[in-house]
Amino acid sequence: MNLASLPVELLAGSSLHKIQAQTLPPYSEEAIRFLAEVSSRLLKSPEIREYPDIAGFGYWCRRANLSKLALAFDKKYTRLGRGLAFHIAPANVPVNFAFSFAFGLLAGNANIVRVSSAKHPQATVILRAMQELLELSDHARIRRMTSFVRFPRDDEITKALSGISDARIIWGGDATVNRIRTMKTKARCVDVCFADRYSVSLLGADAICDADAESFSRLIVGFYNDVFLLDQNACSSPHLVLWMGNEENIHSAKARFWDGLSEYLDTKLEEPAIHSVDKFTHLCRTAIWLQPINQNRSQSGRIYRVELEQLPVGIENFRGQHGFFFETTDNDLQMLTAILNARYQTLTYYGLDPQIVTRLVVENGLQGLDRVVPVGMALDISTVWDGYDLIGTLSRLIQKI
Amino acid sequence: MITAPDFTDWLELRPFQFGSDQKEIMMKDALLALTQWHQSFCSEYKKIIDLFDVDLNNIRRVEDIPFIPVRLFKEFDLRSISSDEIFKTMTSSGTSGQEVSKIHLDRYTASLQTKILSKIMADLLGSKRLPMLVIDSPNVVKNRRSFSARGAGILGFSMFGQDVTYALDEVMAIDWKAITDFLARHTGEPIFVFGFTFMIWQYFVLPLVRENKTLSLENAILLHGGGWKKLSEQAVGNETFKSTLRNQTGLKKVVNYYGMVEQTGSIAIECDQGNLHVPIYSDVVVREPGSFAVAKNGEEGIIETLSILPRSYPGHALLTEDLGVILGKDDCPCGRLGKYFRVNGRLAKAEIRGCSDTHESS
Numbered sequence: 001m002n003l004a005s006l007p008v009e010l011l012a013g014s015s016l017h018k019i020q021a022q023t024l025p026p027y028s029e030e031a032i033r034f035l036a037e038v039s040s041r042l043l044k045s046p047e048i049r050e051y052p053d054i055a056g057f058g059y060w061c062r063r064a065n066l067s068k069l070a071l072a073f074d075k076k077y078t079r080l081g082r083g084l085a086f087h088i089a090p091a092n093v094p095v096n097f098a099f100s101f102a103f104g105l106l107a108g109n110a111n112i113v114r115v116s117s118a119k120h121p122q123a124t125v126i127l128r129a130m131q132e133l134l135e136l137s138d139h140a141r142i143r144r145m146t147s148f149v150r151f152p153r154d155d156e157i158t159k160a161l162s163g164i165s166d167a168r169i170i171w172g173g174d175a176t177v178n179r180i181r182t183m184k185t186k187a188r189c190v191d192v193c194f195a196d197r198y199s200v201s202l203l204g205a206d207a208i209c210d211a212d213a214e215s216f217s218r219l220i221v222g223f224y225n226d227v228f229l230l231d232q233n234a235c236s237s238p239h240l241v242l243w244m245g246n247e248e249n250i251h252s253a254k255a256r257f258w259d260g261l262s263e264y265l266d267t268k269l270e271e272p273a274i275h276s277v278d279k280f281t282h283l284c285r286t287a288i289w290l291q292p293i294n295q296n297r298s299q300s301g302r303i304y305r306v307e308l309e310q311l312p313v314g315i316e317n318f319r320g321q322h323g324f325f326f327e328t329t330d331n332d333l334q335m336l337t338a339i340l341n342a343r344y345q346t347l348t349y350y351g352l353d354p355q356i357v358t359r360l361v362v363e364n365g366l367q368g369l370d371r372v373v374p375v376g377m378a379l380d381i382s383t384v385w386d387g388y389d390l391i392g393t394l395s396r397l398i399q400k401i
Numbered sequence: 402m403i404t405a406p407d408f409t410d411w412l413e414l415r416p417f418q419f420g421s422d423q424k425e426i427m428m429k430d431a432l433l434a435l436t437q438w439h440q441s442f443c444s445e446y447k448k449i450i451d452l453f454d455v456d457l458n459n460i461r462r463v464e465d466i467p468f469i470p471v472r473l474f475k476e477f478d479l480r481s482i483s484s485d486e487i488f489k490t491m492t493s494s495g496t497s498g499q500e501v502s503k504i505h506l507d508r509y510t511a512s513l514q515t516k517i518l519s520k521i522m523a524d525l526l527g528s529k530r531l532p533m534l535v536i537d538s539p540n541v542v543k544n545r546r547s548f549s550a551r552g553a554g555i556l557g558f559s560m561f562g563q564d565v566t567y568a569l570d571e572v573m574a575i576d577w578k579a580i581t582d583f584l585a586r587h588t589g590e591p592i593f594v595f596g597f598t599f600m601i602w603q604y605f606v607l608p609l610v611r612e613n614k615t616l617s618l619e620n621a622i623l624l625h626g627g628g629w630k631k632l633s634e635q636a637v638g639n640e641t642f643k644s645t646l647r648n649q650t651g652l653k654k655v656v657n658y659y660g661m662v663e664q665t666g667s668i669a670i671e672c673d674q675g676n677l678h679v680p681i682y683s684d685v686v687v688r689e690p691g692s693f694a695v696a697k698n699g700e701e702g703i704i705e706t707l708s709i710l711p712r713s714y715p716g717h718a719l720l721t722e723d724l725g726v727i728l729g730k731d732d733c734p735c736g737r738l739g740k741y742f743r744v745n746g747r748l749a750k751a752e753i754r755g756c757s758d759t760h761e762s763s
Binding site for chain 1: 445448449451452453454469470472473476477690691692693703720722724748749750
């Protein structure tokens with residue numbers, strides 16, 4: 001198979017056939033220096049005003065943060081990257097390709113990254129910064145290990161690249177994962193697959209009633225970011241809101257929380273009209289499928305809430321978009337325990353001890369929930385994600401006794 | 402036991418007989434009766450109305466009638482009749498790969514649809530059947546058992562014509578011989594031309610322009626519908642459509658209609674002022690996106706269409722995915738009473754964000 005002849009567009013780094021899978025140890029100085037310089041370029045670029053997600057990536061890969069991650073990383077074994085990592089980045093989260101690449105590089109791998117054909121402006125900005133740095137002799141080693149390419153949906157190219165990979169990082173949900181997994185790889189190739197996931201939020205009514213103006217506003221902004229930055233389509237955006245507290249406090253907390261969120265949404269751009277029809281249609285679907293006891297819509301129609309008495313098994317299949325929530329009260333977390341399956345990824349919490357959730361998962365041996373994080377951190381991707389220690393998984397360890 | 406609402410006696414009325422106030426009272430009662438009817442006989446509809454928590458005793462105006470999104474008919478088999486009462490099932494055309502609406506009709510609803518449409522057409526064409534030229538291919542109606550919206554539309558409107566002749570051949574090319582023979586048979590007579598907006602433009606008007614050919618349709622009236630979505634992508638609006646047609650064929654009377662398979666029969670008709678008029682059997686409400694509050698006249702919003710015809714399925718109050726504006730009521734210079742409005746196009750599909758869908762189709 002001839003890599004040089006594959007019809008791909010090279011966006012940054014080396015051509016496919018020039019890639020060298022000469023690996024590095026995790027958190028190598030070469031990798032950290034390169035990413036830290038990407039960070040300073042991005043944080044200085046004028047575009048970060050317009051694209052907070054570029055700023056988010058730039059902020060994440062600054063030296064201070066990478067050093068902190070390096071320090072916290074397992075020192076028990078000698079490790080090295082696995083070889084060549086092939087990343088299939090998602091089409092609809094513009095900066096995920098950059099995170100995926102950074103994880104592969106920090107683990108010590110050479111990386112081929114398929115960037116989405118959607119041509120997000122964020123990708124252009126980040127790739128420009130990377131290419132400028134890769135051209136410097138200072139980063140020649142990284143350049144030989146790096147190739148960002150774009151190609152239209154083409155199983156032949158994906159097959160060819162799968163065949164030479166030591167690790168594949170597959171984003172895009174169940175359908176994509178299943179299709180790409182049918183493609184032949186090296187026998188020892190490791191796949192990191194990001195399947196379709198579902199996420200919930202657990203809110204303590206007492207804390208919301210008692211929150212002072214400042215922490216309440218942080219809660220609202222955090223919840224907004226978790227849900228609305230990606231139209232509630234991200235795997236880690238909550239779709240189900242569980243309340244804890246006595247009836248009276250839950251009543252007041254709901255009013256304060258949802259009104260606060262609605263007011264905050266009023267300060268944002270209006271949603272496209274089709275979103276309101278989507279939510280309204282979904283409300284009708286849920287009326288037919290489930291047995292909701294109540295529905296609430298905010299004045300502006302940005303927030304749809306469907307109140308359920310019982311959580312049906314499989315509720316994760318009824319997810320809405322653009323601000324559509326199921327909610328119920330679950331003081332002893334019995335309902336949550338009953339529905340948690342491998343689909344469940346993130347639980348965001350406010351005003352309660354996250355230990356109660358992790359304990360519940362561990363003690364019951366549940367397959368669900370990989371992340372228990374405060375409200376506002378649902379989308380904060382890092383080297384541990386979706387239940388994987390990505391640096392650990394994408395590196396191999398050298399045992400010496 | 403609830404008695405079935407029966408609006409057969411509305412056939413005694415003229416399509417634009419009433420002003421808004423009188424119409425409002427009649428429509429409100431008729432639509433309320435239909436709401437109660439569907440609530441009793443369509444379990445899915447009942448679940449929706451129950452969740453909405455609407456107090457049917459508190460409905461004062463047409464706009465208070467609960468509505469459902471038209472898209473539901475693509476996902477659910479919504480009907481208020483038993484399966485052995487189904488007389489025929491209509492489906493929407495649906496662009497490639499999309500699900501289609503399924504509309505189940507019993508004899509009453511099917512028959513009322515036809516009769517109401519006849520009233521509206523008689524108002525437009527007169528009571529005599531005119532020689533009819535269909536700007537489409539006869540292939541569309543070959544399989545009479547499957548009623549695509551396009552085929553059903555052509556068959557439905559063909560009842561108002563005679564010597565029905567198809568202007569396009571099997572491969573959608575202009576059938577010159579058929580047209581010339583047809584015009585020779587009907588020299589000097591008024592002619593009824595019918596077709597779908599996009600098909601007329603793409604397979605009739607554009608070829609005429611390209612080949613620099615003209616036709617003599619000065620005595621004809623063209624009725625067309627089906628939506629402007631594809632034409633607006635080509636930046637072709639109603640004015641361009643009309644003037645190009647006029648240049649190539651001499652057609653002076655070009656009438657757009659607004660209707661959908663989910664409410665067959667009660668179409669809105671364009672007047673010589675370019676405004677769409679709803680006859681007394683149907684109504685239009687424009688709603689603000691998001692809140693779905695009734696928009697002010699002149700303000701753009703999402704079109705809701707209401708019709709007294711759907712009794713076999715709960716389609717009497719539907720939120721469409723079209724944008725439009727109510728322009729006024731009872732005072733259009735054309736003289737028709739009731740509301741008049743304009744359709745501005747479809748709701749734009751928004752870009753989807755999220756982490757699925759790696760391999761976007763290119």
